[in-house]
Amino acid sequence: MLYTPAFESMAKNTAISISADDYHYGAINSAFLKRVEFIKKVKSYKNQRGNKPYVAHSIDLVPQIKLWSLKRAFDILVSATALLLLLPVCVLIALIIKLESKGPIFYISKRAGTGYKIFNFYKFRSMRTGSDAELQKLAHLNQYNGTKNGSVFFKIKDDPRITPFGAFIRKTSLDEIPQLLNVLFGDMSLVGNRPLPLYEAEKLTKDQIAWRFLAPAGITGLWQITKRGKDNMSEDERIALDMEYAMKNSFWLDMKILFSTIPALLQKEKV
Template structure:
């Protein structure tokens, strides 16, 4: 881990025992009047006991409690991740060695979340929109709906998906699926699946199409990219997008728990890394989803601005509930057929 941190240009303090983190950082703060931006803990057997001891011996200390806490591990070292995260709520994410490239953005985003959640009640009342408070029953019902509906849709449509896969291979060379790294809730990064609707080298042509971007190109602030009648889209891809059939593989992401049926769209990292300010970071408080508020209200409409899209995402993050999700699901069919090739 230390070598990887050095190679990526991170400055760090090495502490051998978790229980000594608070003491070490207190001394460091007294000397430098600064604090590190995050804690990264190397996974090892018996870590659970050490994590409990860490929290008991100072992890709840405000400067540490507001600091992002990551566990660095190899692929899937923890069998029941949900149980683990429920037991150790101060653990913000379990990362793997391939996370170094976007760790800085992840730290920035989670830090914003923790600042938001730690606002005093008086400050919260001054905010225009109410902060979302987690409700266990609503979250439980939402996940239950995902696990029931996603397989129920996926299994009957397998023949259709096989036909789509065959047609994609016949139309153009390249993979059937488009797998991209996306950022979801709490900046969790995962592999996002869709049927490929563009030419195989579409990502390499992104810079060539910047002048066609429907969103205003700003030097500072959020960055989104969307092109009307994108020339990279294949003929079959145009049909798949207009009917939303290209999104069927995302049901696998829902079953895996990367996404939900309803939520804010997971963003490419180049977009997500521009949404770490107080004004925008709240949209990541909601889970990633296949459909959501802005898809229902604004899908396929050219006039939607960056600010309007983000406002809708933040609005959903504030208001989301199982009942609200059901309303969005019922209103999604009307938005499935787009009015524009975007």
């Protein structure tokens, strides 16, 4: 598919129809749709192949990823229990957000999760309203700048868009409590690879990198407990950790990540 003005118009209309408020950063284009097609081909290829002989193809490089049994049941039990216990905290956070600045309590954005499934991603709002429109203006502050062939991820140290209370809930990760709803709804798991904003997901164009999208999207994962909040984290390291989780996921690995997440919540760097 050629990225023509006609395609641009079609993509823009698609973005509006699904409320993709980060489209302006180049979210839905031919590269992103190519990745969606890649996942479809992987699934179709594996379903049709069975035990029949086949000719080697780049899709054969994709490993067969199996998730540990009862992962979904564990996610439902833990997320539902946590939401009930944290309800008073959520009410207090919501009240402070409303008193501090104008705008909604929740920040809702489109994210790409397992198999490039696009879903509504929930967080407590920690930035002033309209911050998404400032992404391009702040591109020069991206901590991933300097990455070979251009950066995929976007992260700013001391982000000027963050409100004072927003800085507190981000530092303590309280802003991420609403993601327990995503877990309960089945969009995410407690442990997995971080679901990406569309403008990041569409830049992951190599088939091998797409392995990360064959694993569950999660609230916490390997990169969060090893490199989160550190300004020396490279883009390649983050992608490598995502791919490692995709291929090595297990019950014991998930438990290790969950218990290691608690001390990782208090970030040293304001990113």
